[in-house]
Amino acid sequence: MNSLLNVILTTDFAFSVLRVTTPILFAALGALISNRAGIINIGMEGIMLVSALAGVIVSAYTQSAWVGLLGAVLSGTLIAGILAFFTLKFKTHIILGGVAINMFASGGTVFILYLLSGDKGSSTSLASKVLPSIEIPLLKDIPVLGPILSGHHILTYLSIISVLVVYYLLNRTPMGLRIRSVGENPHAAQSVGVSVIRIQYTALLLSGFFASLGGAYMSMGYLSLFTRDMVAGRGWIAIAAESMGRSTTVGTALTSLLFGAADALSNALQVLKIPAELIATLPYVATVIGLIIYAISESRKKNRKLKTTAGK
């Protein structure tokens, strides 16, 4: 137990929490926007995987990390666009559409990786680029806070800024108002002249945009290459984080941080003599427990509401 505390109570650990939270946070913000518009985007995992691969490929061929990031974002948003087209135009069931996107991504990325590099496991033979980490002047010299907050990957900072952007977008702009009204009552929104389909397209594309930033971080920051199925459930954890965060921006950001901490803990605990296979399940166990707590509190709230309305 002592050695456990020694692991957790360090600036290194707090630093790594932010590091592993980044992809979850991006994807959770994406899930938040589409959920607010009334569409549950199950394809997070697949979108992240495709953009992770695209970032590696584009940066390897152009030898520019920034063009690679652009490629990642464009291809992730494109996948979200395909999902939007099928679900909104062809009325494909949104959950099955998402499952299809994930299936496509997990095999399709290996397919393309093999065609380009002759390797089905990882992109070691592609000379891909990595986005930089930044030291923040002044902040980095502050004890404790400095080592925790400074020196992160540029996308980690972008993910924190994104929380503010998404909060502003959803709560302070006409677009955000339309997204929320479509999610809460599409018929009412329609009747006051909001184009429901167009708003839902926008929301899905935005959710794809954020998910692909998370994917790009996986292969151009968290690791410096692509490996098959490297997203490893982070897209799902993000969906759980969004639902546990009660579909608010602040709640989503905080629960993402919580799952990031569970993830970091499972990395840190590998120094102890607990089998790695069991420790690897920790983030998923945390997710299930979080979901259960959330579901119970939600159903209690609903019951209470039913009782008070019945009492009147």
Place this chain on the structure above:
Amino acid sequence: MFKVKYFEAIRTAAVIAIALIIAFLIISLVSDHPVKTIGIFLIEPLSTKGHIGNVIEMAIPLMFTGLAVSLLFRANMFNLGAEGIFYFSGIVTAALAIHLSLNSWLHPLVAILAGSIVGAILSAIPGILKAKWNANELVTSLMFNSILFGVGLYLLNYHLRDAKAFANVSFKFEKTAQLTKLFTGTRIHTGLIIVLVLIVLAHLFLYRTKWGYELRMTGVNREFARYSGMKTAKVIILVHLIAGFIAGMGGSVEVLGMYSRFQWTSLPGYGLDGALVAMLAKNNPLSVIGSALFLAYIRIGADLMARLSDVPSEMISIIQAVIILLISAEQFLKFWKNRMLLKEAKEA
């Protein structure tokens, strides 16, 4: 002329045709000998007795998980937990196949039953969470897949692993535990008979019993089913128990039928494929047979293609995604159905 009642069948055929055309397009783009490669993909699975055997062997686990998932989908439960249960029940069965000593009748029976019961219990957890507190079964079941995989892999590495073998495999199963092969020259095993019986039973259950009726009604409209006096929470837990039992049995049968040691070090994927089988079968137990055979056919075709040509087998997952997207697309070819309806209305 075409009748509206054949619409769904025609639509499914159209989806499969489109998927195959896309497969040909991909092959033509990436292969140096596209015609030869397409030939391998389409015909090679039928070329020898061994290859036909491969298709049927592959179809057995797909029928198990396809059946399990179609029952869940029928109850409108988007649960993809068959994946983890298939794996974990396989581990449980492997442990019993290694450590028990029974005669060759009882041994597989006990091992498979244990795996099935464990599957049912594990499946009940997301079911209860859904029924009682409306916790999203899709997310919980997917998290359970990762958890069951982690725990299963731990059991394999720490408790069942044969240190003398040069890979991450378990000790050898007792001979008495393994399932008998049905045909010489193939690896088709008695699991085929088990799953076919199970499919018929599921069909009778779904269409001939009160519980089956309640399950279907709950799937169509849970609120309505509840107002007409059905205990929908019980139905949801029941369907999870049955589906988990079937998926667990699938994992157990696959392990004892195809292998002499436990050797999965990653999730085998049959659970997610089961979702595709269920969708192709329109969640009908009897149709699961055909759609599992179809999926097994194109996957064996892709495997052989990867071995005999320059196109990797992962191509097939792109095709599978296209099939899911189009099959579940309500609007796809809808205009055509409307035209047929109009025409029939005019004739009548």
